[in-house]
Amino acid sequence: MEAAPIPGGGRSTLERPPLARLPDRALKYGLTAIAALILALIAYFFIRLVGEARPAFGKFGALGFAFNNDWNIPAERFGALPLVVGTLLTSVLALLIGVPVAVATAIYATELCPARLRAPLTLLVELLAAVPSVVYGLWGLFFLAPKLLPAEQWLADRLSFVPFIGGGLVTIPNYFVAGLVLAIMILPIVSAISREVMATVPADHKEAALGLGATRWEMIRMAVLPYCRSGIVGGAMLGLGRAIGETIAVAILIGGTPRLGSHLFGPGESLAGSIANEFGEAQGLHRSALFAAGLVLFVLTLLVNGVARALVLRAARGRTAQAGTVDAGMRLADTAAGV
Amino acid sequence: MSTPGASSESLARFAVSRARRRRDRLAHGTILAGTVIALIPLMLIVYYLLIKGLGSWSASFFTTDPTGNTFFKNSNIGGIKSALLGTLEMVALASAMSIPLGIGVAVWLVEYGRTSWFAHTVRFAVDMLTGVPSIVFGLFVYIVLVVGTGSSFAGYKGSVALALLMLPVVIRSGEVILLLVPEGLRESALALGAPRWRVIFSVVLPTALPGMVTGVLLAVARAAGETAPLLFTAASTLKTNTDLGQFMNSLPVQIYNDVTSPTTSLVERAWGAALALVTIILLLNVFARLIARRSRLA
Numbered sequence: 210m211e212a213a214p215i216p217g218g219g220r221s222t223l224e225r226p227p228l229a230r231l232p233d234r235a236l237k238y239g240l241t242a243i244a245a246l247i248l249a250l251i252a253y254f255f256i257r258l259v260g261e262a263r264p265a266f267g268k269f270g271a272l273g274f275a276f277n278n279d280w281n282i283p284a285e286r287f288g289a290l291p292l293v294v295g296t297l298l299t300s301v302l303a304l305l306i307g308v309p310v311a312v313a314t315a316i317y318a319t320e321l322c323p324a325r326l327r328a329p330l331t332l333l334v335e336l337l338a339a340v341p342s343v344v345y346g347l348w349g350l351f352f353l354a355p356k357l358l359p360a361e362q363w364l365a366d367r368l369s370f371v372p373f374i375g376g377g378l379v380t381i382p383n384y385f386v387a388g389l390v391l392a393i394m395i396l397p398i399v400s401a402i403s404r405e406v407m408a409t410v411p412a413d414h415k416e417a418a419l420g421l422g423a424t425r426w427e428m429i430r431m432a433v434l435p436y437c438r439s440g441i442v443g444g445a446m447l448g449l450g451r452a453i454g455e456t457i458a459v460a461i462l463i464g465g466t467p468r469l470g471s472h473l474f475g476p477g478e479s480l481a482g483s484i485a486n487e488f489g490e491a492q493g494l495h496r497s498a499l500f501a502a503g504l505v506l507f508v509l510t511l512l513v514n515g516v517a518r519a520l521v522l523r524a525a526r527g528r529t530a531q532a533g534t535v536d537a538g539m540r541l542a543d544t545a546a547g548v
Numbered sequence: 549m550s551t552p553g554a555s556s557e558s559l560a561r562f563a564v565s566r567a568r569r570r571r572d573r574l575a576h577g578t579i580l581a582g583t584v585i586a587l588i589p590l591m592l593i594v595y596y597l598l599i600k601g602l603g604s605w606s607a608s609f610f611t612t613d614p615t616g617n618t619f620f621k622n623s624n625i626g627g628i629k630s631a632l633l634g635t636l637e638m639v640a641l642a643s644a645m646s647i648p649l650g651i652g653v654a655v656w657l658v659e660y661g662r663t664s665w666f667a668h669t670v671r672f673a674v675d676m677l678t679g680v681p682s683i684v685f686g687l688f689v690y691i692v693l694v695v696g697t698g699s700s701f702a703g704y705k706g707s708v709a710l711a712l713l714m715l716p717v718v719i720r721s722g723e724v725i726l727l728l729v730p731e732g733l734r735e736s737a738l739a740l741g742a743p744r745w746r747v748i749f750s751v752v753l754p755t756a757l758p759g760m761v762t763g764v765l766l767a768v769a770r771a772a773g774e775t776a777p778l779l780f781t782a783a784s785t786l787k788t789n790t791d792l793g794q795f796m797n798s799l800p801v802q803i804y805n806d807v808t809s810p811t812t813s814l815v816e817r818a819w820g821a822a823l824a825l826v827t828i829i830l831l832l833n834v835f836a837r838l839i840a841r842r843s844r845l846a
Contacts, residue, residue, distance in 0.1 A: 229743070239652075240652050241660065244652075244656045247653060248670060248673050250712075313579045313586070336590060339830060340593060340773075343825075344597070344773075344822045346804070346807060347807050347818055348597070353592075425572055426572040427568070450679050454679070481681055499687075507680060510680065
């Protein structure tokens with residue numbers, strides 16, 4: 210922008226007077242400050258949370274807190290293993306149920322579906338992300354769980370020889386129902402990411418497979434799925450991060466009993482759920498323990514999301530010429546799915 | 549794909565074998581079944597929301613505050629007025645805080661930061677914020693604004709928690725849209741002698757506006773449905789309250805309280821409130837998509 214100074218002194222006629230350059234500078238440094246604010250915010254966030262969680266970590270030790278199986282509020286003993294297990298069990302259940310369905314939906318929408326149905330189908334799946342978590346809780350507790358109860362009891366009776374699945378008394382809120390509702394909740398994000406990644410498969414590859422005589426399914430299995438593997442895994446990990454952090458639906462559906470459940474169809478508690486259920490009445494060490502649970506949750510979701518983003522970005526970059534636009538499109542899709 | 553055997557005997561050996569064709573059809577069926585399964589929950593949720601929710605809607609449902617009278621079976625439990633107003637008010641304040649900030653960061657990332665290490669760090673931080681569970685935002689605001697100031701719960705504290713939640717969504721969607729603004733537009737404006745700030749305000753932002761509105765509406769829709777960040781920041785109350793410095797009711801928190809109470813009549817009220825909440829969020833989503841369709845960029 211700047212013109213060379215004219216020999217003999219004086220300003221170039223092309224140069225702006227200093228006063229006119231002021232708004233430009235102000236905007237640039239103002240916006241930079243706002244961006245720096247985001248970083249400061251996260252750092253402050255972390256430090257304050259650690260500060261509040263310190264009494265609990267100090268008393269039980271970080272590992273003792275995370276892995277002791279003893280959450281006893283009256284006795285002021287806080288070992289969060291039942292909560293960690295509840296969180297991981299429901300989230301893994303959500304992945305096992307949700308990911309195959311989400312990938313099937315994505316394959317159908319990108320490869321098999323008539324072109325006219327594609328947009329409505331995508332919209333319907335994305336609308337699942339628009340339903341608030343508390344409504345999932347309401348629906349799960351008063352519609353889904355009672356309807357599923359006989360089926361769950363039947364399964365528990367038939368499989369009574371399998372440890373952890375069968376044998377026990379089935380309750381309305383339980384691990385399984387919480388996991389099932391989580392599966393529905395992560396469906397839109399996993400499906401959206403899978404769809405975006407599948408859209409990056411070059412048409413050449415697919416046409417080559419078909420040209421060699423492959424059937425549709427063989428083309429999907431040999432050309433589409435291997436190409437998208439890391440993207441789909443990344444999408445599933447993003448879903449996992451979402452499931453781990455999901456609070457209200459799980460708090461309503463898991464039962465709110467902070468003990469290690471004896472079986473899949475019994476009540477338990479999750480990290481996020483314990484905060485929602487207990488924080489209102491918590492005092493002193495209990496409150497600190499709940500902050501510690503929040504911190505464990507925070508770190509867990511950061512790790513899972515970090516791995517997920519790395520995988521998704523790797524899937525999109527460096528493969529196609531227009532990797533930049535794919536990346537942009539994918540980020541938009543995952544915003545739309547309510548990240 | 550396969551040539552019908554009848555047309556030419558010599559081509560029959562190229563036909564897809566029966567086993568492969570069966571496998572193809574099986575896979576087709578499985579994938580279709582998966583898709584149908586994915587659509588069932590939405591249908592069931594919408595169906596039950598309409599059946600149960602419309603049943604508890606009445607003219608007074610929207611114009612009365614919820615009451616605490618739940619002891620007798622036929623006592624008047626009231627409606628959702630305070631929750632509806634509280635949600636609108638808190639989400640409006642949260643939007644007023646997060647939208648300018650978020651768009652500012654997005655503009656900085658695209659126009660100034662670009663590919664510098666600092667911009668990458670900010671992008672990474674925003675991605676991290678996206679993954680933070682909403683209840684953790686609630687805890688943070690509780691620490692800073694409730695414990696930190698020594699005062700009690702208040703509507704504006706709930707708004708701050710919601711704003712933190714919206715911020716990464718606004719930044720990311722804004723950045724995506726700004727990246728789609730053609731470089732040529734910026735260069736033409738600069739070549740005409742416009743300073744950078746005028747390029748941003750008169751060329752880049754107006755071009756990106758419809759797309760940005762879409763992202764912002766989706767963020768607002770997300771904030772409107774959140775319960776967890778409000779539990780320990782705005783808490784809940786029965787009375788209508790327009791002062792953001794006091795306890796404030798909201799639709800998600802009222803639904804949560806009603807769901808976790810053991811009274812059947814309160815669950816009825818929760819269905820009605822849930823239908824109202826989902827209607828608001830769906831309308832925001834529909835608007836967002838309509839505007840997205842009109843955008844020339846996306």
